Structure formats: structure tokens, C-alpha cells
Amino acid sequence: MSVLQSVPRQVNTASQDPSLGGVAGWAVDVMETIGAPGAGLLVGLENLFPPLPSEIILPLAGFTASRGDFTLFEAIFWTTMGSVFGAWALYGIGAWLGRDRMWKVVRAVPLVDVADVEKVEAWFIRHGYKAVFFGRMIPIFRSLISIPAGIERMHIWKFLALTTAGSLIWNVIFVLAGFYLGENWHLVEGYAGIFQKIVIVVVVLALVAYVVSKIRKNRPGPQ
Template sequence: MTNTNPAAAAQTADPASNLGGIAQWAVDLMEVIGAPGAGLAIALENLFPPLPSEIILPLAGFTASRGNFSLFEAVLWTTLGSVIGALVLYGVGAALGRHRMRVLVGKVPLIDIEDIDRVEAWFERHGYKAVFFGRMIPLFRSLISVPAGIERMPVWRFVLLTTAGSLIWNVIFVLAGFYLGENWHIVEQYSGVFKNIVIVVVVLFVVYWLASKTLKYRRNRAGRN
């Protein structure tokens, strides 16, 4: 006759009990205060990018599948949290302002005022698309709100674009977590690959930019000698 440990059996039957770290914190938050907990977690993710939405959003769907709240509430509150977090960073950018930004960035080595002018011109042309699509790119999800505030993009338009972009991103991950259930971590694996690709592209761009700036500096220095 085989003896079964009830506690061990319960732990095996309940996948949430095997979570740890950020995942367990997010689930606990959602179980305590419901769907608003998912929104709070996503708002904090906007302010502290190390908190990964790629984990929190599928967990919101997973928690909804367990009956803690509805799927609609999961999407509604996570999108509301995305907008609130983005608005805070928009406010940071607006408080910084173009003048302070130019002064601060202009003191960074290898950056010319012309570079800042080019970035501002690019954002003026493509800012709306950047805010919309930026909400669906890891790392840039939070950062894109700051230049939008610096350039004083109309708040109503910023909220509209942020809501639309966030809604698409959130629905994809929340639905994945909802239908995958205890296998929600599969989403994390694939999103992790996407995030790594983004990181590699950014690093390559930074290396290229630094190399081109260094060469330009050396040429100018050689021309003065």
C-alpha cells in the first residue's frame, strides 16, 4: 500500500504553489486584491523595467483561469496599469523638458548637439508610431514615454496611442496565460528569446554608434594637427 503525503499532493496539484520570486509575488498580489493587483503589478513594471511584463501578464491570465477574476477584468486592469505607469514616466519627461534634456545629454562624451537635434527631428516625424509600437517592444515599453513627455506630445494622443499599443500587447500575453493554464511559463520562454534578440540589436547599434563617434573624433583631432 502506498502512502500519499496530502501536502505534497496538494503542492503538485496546485501549480501556483511551485512559483517563486517575482512570479509568486505577482500571483499573491492578484489573489489578495484581485484584478487590480494585476494592474498594480504592470504599473510598477512600467516604472521598474526589471519587473518583466512577459511574466506578469501570462500570470494574470493564469490567475483568471483559476477563477480569481474574469478574463475581461485581467485585460482591463493590466491595460489601465500600463497607461498609469506610462503617464508617470511621461510626467518625468515633461518635468525634465527639452532645455534640461539638451543640457544634460550635451555633457555626455561623444554626443554632439547635432545628435540631439536629429533625435528630436526623428521623434517629431515618427513619435506617434514610436509610442504605439514601442508599447510592444521589451525594454522600450517604459522608455518611450520619457521622450514623449520631453517633446510634450498632446496628453490625449499619448494616452490613446499608449492604450492601443498596450491593449494589443496585454491581450496576447493574458490570453496565452489564460489558455495555457499551468503551462503559462511556455510564454516566458518564447518572449525571452524575443527580448534577447532586442537586446542584441540594441547592443550592436550602440557599439556601431560608439565606433563611428570615435572615428569621427580621431579624424577631427588629426585634422587640427
């Protein structure tokens, strides 16, 4: 066994590494226990439970691969499989919800203009394939985009192909970053966090503008 192989084993437990704690330490423990499929499991759960951030899990998968627990190829393969499985599960939820239930929810929500939702639905029908592909590379939306795809019953094999392609690009970037940064994997989280905050701010501003426009539209005019 070479020096490079033997040294990581001395610090190969997350509990022994002071730089790993909380979600990061737990994630590495799962990967060390289950191996590369553990990374896929975590990414699949991240799709279903967004509070588990892929911006942490993916670099950690690369970091764990750099310590010899599994290969870089296995890290990319299993995280991508996890992404596809999570997206497929959300697609199933959307398909179960269906258009009829969706419209019942839409009509029950205050300040929602049915005509606006119809426009959004029409937009998704026209651009759904692009939305699924590029949506896999946008924080927050990367999971949620699967639900409207299921509601609209997008062709399942096209959905899976686009999801796989988009997820592969996203995962390769973050896994490679964690692999080559090694102990400094957390630097990836910082840049990803900035990007996510920008997305959140843009979405919040758009929602505020939408609500304000609805209130003004529905406000009674001067008597």
C-alpha cells in the same frame, strides 16, 4: 459550486504551488490578495521598474484568471489600465525634465554629437505617434518611449489613446496566452525572452557602432 470552481481553490495559493516561486509566486500572491486591480498595480510598477518583466506578469494574470480569481475581461482591463498609468507617470517625468534640462544632459555626456540628438528629436517629432503606439509592443522601449513623449509635450490625450491601443494589443496577447496555457504559462516567458534578447543585442550593437564611429570621427589625423 461546480467541480471546476472548487478544484482551483485547493491550489489557489502561490505558496502551495511548487511551480510558482520568486517573482512569479509573489505576483500571484498580489493578484490573489487584491484581485484584478493587483494585476494592474504590478503592470504599472513594471513600467516604472523594468526589472519587473511584463512577460511574466501578464501571462500570470491570465493564469490567475483561469483559476477563477477574477475574469478574463478584468485581467485585460486592469493590466491595460496599469500600463497606461505607468506610461502616464513616465510621460510626467519627461515633461518635468523638459527640453532645457535634456539638452544640458546631452551637452554634458562625452562622445554625444548634439547634431545627432537634434536629428533624433526631429525624427521623434515626425514619427512620435507611431513610436508611442508600436513602442508599447517592444520590450524595454515600451516604458522608455513615454519619456521623450513627455519631453516633446506630445498632446496628452493622443499620447494616452495611442498608449492604450498599443498596450491593449500587447496585453491581450500575453494574458490570453497565460489564460489558455494554464499551468504551462511559463512557455510564454521563454518565447518573450528570446524576442527580448534579440532586441537587446540589436540595441547594443547599434550603440557600439555609434560609439566607434564617434571615436573614429574625433581621433586626430596623421601629423
